[in-house]
Amino acid sequence: MSSASAEDVIDAVTDVIRDQLEEGRAVKVPSLGTFAVEHRPSEPTEDEGRRRLAPPRNVVVFDPEQE
Amino acid sequence: MPVSITPLLADRLDISEERARSLLQTMLRELRRRAESEGVRLPELGTFREEGGTLTFVPSPSLRRRINRKYEGLTAEELAAPSELSPLSVSELDTEEEPSGDGPDDVPTPTPGEGEDDAGAEQEPVSPSAAPSSSQGRRIDSFSIIGLVLAFLFLLGAGWFVLDRTNVLAPGPDPGSDLTAEQTSPPPDTGSPSDTASSERPETDAEETSDPDATAPPAKDWAIVVASRSSRAAAEAAAEEYRTRFDSVSVVEGTVDGQAWHRVAIGWYPSEATAERALDEQASALPPGAWTHRLR
Numbered sequence: 001m002s003s004a005s006a007e008d009v010i011d012a013v014t015d016v017i018r019d020q021l022e023e024g025r026a027v028k029v030p031s032l033g034t035f036a037v038e039h040r041p042s043e044p045t046e047d048e049g050r051r052r053l054a055p056p057r058n059v060v061v062f063d064p065e066q067e
Numbered sequence: 068m069p070v071s072i073t074p075l076l077a078d079r080l081d082i083s084e085e086r087a088r089s090l091l092q093t094m095l096r097e098l099r100r101r102a103e104s105e106g107v108r109l110p111e112l113g114t115f116r117e118e119g120g121t122l123t124f125v126p127s128p129s130l131r132r133r134i135n136r137k138y139e140g141l142t143a144e145e146l147a148a149p150s151e152l153s154p155l156s157v158s159e160l161d162t163e164e165e166p167s168g169d170g171p172d173d174v175p176t177p178t179p180g181e182g183e184d185d186a187g188a189e190q191e192p193v194s195p196s197a198a199p200s201s202s203q204g205r206r207i208d209s210f211s212i213i214g215l216v217l218a219f220l221f222l223l224g225a226g227w228f229v230l231d232r233t234n235v236l237a238p239g240p241d242p243g244s245d246l247t248a249e250q251t252s253p254p255p256d257t258g259s260p261s262d263t264a265s266s267e268r269p270e271t272d273a274e275e276t277s278d279p280d281a282t283a284p285p286a287k288d289w290a291i292v293v294a295s296r297s298s299r300a301a302a303e304a305a306a307e308e309y310r311t312r313f314d315s316v317s318v319v320e321g322t323v324d325g326q327a328w329h330r331v332a333i334g335w336y337p338s339e340a341t342a343e344r345a346l347d348e349q350a351s352a353l354p355p356g357a358w359t360h361r362l363r
Contacts, residue, residue: 004080009090012079014112026069031095034069055141058134062124
């Protein structure tokens with residue numbers, strides 16, 4: 001690709017970050033921050049007196065880079 | 068250890084890393100500039116916003132679903148009342164359990180409208196088979212319990228049938244005839260009192276049992292009891308006294324209220340009527356307390 005448009009760059013950045021996070025790998029974007037995935041195991045929660053067991057899940061965490 | 072996006076971006080765009088770094092810096096400058104004002108939403112990635120001098124990021128629903136594919140279909144389980152389990156999808160749980168916060172983990176949810184396009188495009192229905200409800204598990208448990216109970220009852224019946232057929236539990240001798248016969252002399256065919264006897268008072272025989280395995284002939288199991296002693300020696304002594312006057316005298320052991328008694332019996336008769344008749348005929352020769360009794 002000789003010349004990438006702004007849209008191409010945005011799509012490529014999005015795809016790379018998504019692919020890496022899906023694989024469980026953290027991605028560092030210079031001048032922006034680091035994206036990572038953390039696992040949350042199943043845990044009991046309580047909401048309005050009702051106790052529930054939340055299923056396990058992954059969450060995206062973002063650590064911004066200071067300018 | 069995080070990987071750098073630059074070489075990956077260069078590979079994706081098929082450009083040099085230097086070129087990719089330059090394009091990335093240009094993009095990020097614009098992103099930060101917009102994040103300071105109204106925020107920037109990248110549909111497939113999330114929303115960047117500058118809040119209090121800190122750049123925050125809220126992942127889009129499609130990104131959250133993508134990193135949770137292995138947990139797709141899992142729902143929250145009600146602990147207090149399992150029957151009221153609500154079929155929430157993983158994405159719904161994430162929305163509920165990620166309230167607005169200041170930490171990187173507790174990232175705020177996107178505002179309504181944000182990410183709706185990708186949410187609509189990538190929304191995956193929750194597979195019922197992937198999330199069996201707890202009521203189904205209870206139904207299976209109930210079936211298992213019923214099956215075990217039926218199997219147990221069947222085995223119990225089969226065991227009882229086998230025992231019944233093999234006669235292992237066949238009833239023993241008549242419990243009312245467990246009196247052990249210990250005759251000191253074989254009874255004659257027709258014995259009858261012929262002399263007087265001492266006035267001894269034997270005990271009652273309300274709860275007495277007798278042994279069918281006595282030495283007396285089966286057809287003649289009635290006798291006239293003239294004395295009863297708790298010890299065998301005393302009974303034998305009394306029997307010796309009666310033997311001087313009667314032809315057939317024997318000592319028969321029996322149990323009354325758990326205590327062994329040794330009776331001195333005279334004669335053997337085929338029926339109670341015969342014994343009673345002999346008792347009446349020989350009443351003068353017998354002690355006043357003599358009575359007829361079936362000792363077999």
